[in-house]
Amino acid sequence: MTINVIDVDDPADHRLDDFRDLNSVDRRPDLPSGKGLVIAEGVLVVARMVASRFTPHAMLGTDRRLTELAPDLAGVPAPYYRASVEVMAEVVGFHLNRGVLAAARRPAELSLAEVCEGARTLAVLEGVNDHENLGSIFRNAAGLDVDAVVFGQGCADPLYRRAVRVSMGHVLLVPFARAQNWPSDLYRLRDNGFRLLAMTPQSGAKPLSTVMGELVDERVAILMGAEGPGLTEQSLRASDAKVRIQMARGTDSLNVATAAALAFYERTRS
Amino acid sequence: MTINVIDVDDPADHRLDDFRDLNSVDRRPDLPSGKGLVIAEGVLVVARMVASRFTPHAMLGTDRRLTELAPDLAGVPAPYYRASVEVMAEVVGFHLNRGVLAAARRPAELSLAEVCEGARTLAVLEGVNDHENLGSIFRNAAGLDVDAVVFGQGCADPLYRRAVRVSMGHVLLVPFARAQNWPSDLYRLRDNGFRLLAMTPQSGAKPLSTVMGELVDERVAILMGAEGPGLTEQSLRASDAKVRIQMARGTDSLNVATAAALAFYERTRS
Structure with missing residues (x-):
């Protein structure tokens, strides 16, 4: 050719x-x-x-x-x-x-229904407005078997040049969709059989390994908010379980893309 | 006061x-x-x-x-x-x-012996010359219970302003030392009871979870090279085991700080 x-x-x-x-x-x-x-x-x-x-x-x-x-x-x-x-x-x-x-040129966006079809694991992002973090999350999603990404409110454009570059191009390959109704689309995900796991450093949350271990045969949607503010109250309320990464004493948080990688990894591990 | x-x-x-x-x-x-x-x-x-x-x-x-x-x-x-x-x-x-x-001002550097004392888990870096990755590795080390960082050859200055910032200041708190003799200091680590695990995408390497699970009661040094080139042949040869992160089909690698976070996480999990 x-x-x-x-x-x-x-x-x-x-x-x-x-x-x-x-x-x-x-x-x-x-x-x-x-x-x-x-x-x-x-x-x-x-x-x-x-x-x-x-x-x-x-x-x-x-x-x-x-x-x-x-x-x-x-x-x-x-x-x-x-x-x-x-x-x-x-x-x-x-x-x-x-x-x-x-x-x-931008093709028509995929719908929530399209990206959910056949998916075992979703990443659902809320307020992730940093292009570098977005790009890293897509790279991690591709490498660690996440099937699709769903954008809730307040996320940056994943097709911005920097995000494409940091993702190593995986933002072009991992399907994504924007929630049209937020947070009610979270309930739609649940109606489609997804268990909603909210990542949060809150002390009442359950350890990542425990929760993922129990959901091996279930569809899972992993909810993540921006570094700092984290998930909104409404998203935390909509979730089935609050999940935390066990942190060493004297430290508070990991970068959101790193936390995402750990959640994705634990999912593949289970 | x-x-x-x-x-x-x-x-x-x-x-x-x-x-x-x-x-x-x-x-x-x-x-x-x-x-x-x-x-x-x-x-x-x-x-x-x-x-x-x-x-x-x-x-x-x-x-x-x-x-x-x-x-x-x-x-x-x-x-x-x-x-x-x-x-x-x-x-x-x-x-x-x-x-x-x-x-x-820079205080006297810590020696390899000082940072190894009492350590259960070390991160050993070779050729990691990106300040942002270095900073992220320290942030991840602090959050995921790594006791100290050892620099082999070819690493950037961890005290450079950008590295300090990206580490969220943890480069100031997590002890680090420079190997004076490379790669022979790797053998010194082994003489001190550390099992040397070389992170590599090579297909012959063992899965992270398997290896860490077997070493719960051992001291461990996790060796990582820069994205792209990875560890040198001499470091791979010096290691006790080659360890890989299971990647999804069609993807090749993760960012080095992300790969480090997964190894550190698996270590805390075991």
């Missing part, structure tokens, strides 16, 4: 506009206030985008990265705009070490 | 020099090439510094942060230079949201 390679040496070429000024506040293509495009960076993440439901409509990269990506690009109709490192830097506004970018 | 509060309104005051231009490449006080000072930021981290072996010799902060810190500062002889938000911004070179800083 051939790859649609187009050589470009003019940084002002309009065909590269979707990759222009990636850091500029007012023109960032990855912000919904901009074009809302999904941008993948680097060979690994571009390859994951190609394999995902986020079909790239254009790529911009060096010849070296084209060689590395070639096996993944066979049969991909989107043009690969091949440019020098210098032309790329002028287009994106800075020197891009990773050497290759892909841009995709 | 009184607190040694000194009001300052001149940003050029030389008594504030240890907090000057925190981001400036050539003058950063937290770089060994600069003064090598240890800088704590924010109420929580400054309080942890005060409680640590890193005795602050000066603090710079707003009146609001002084009020919040007061209980921790009773009996601390170091001056608290009280300044406005504007004066602070001019001194440090940017607006510092956290509102308070403390500076400490």
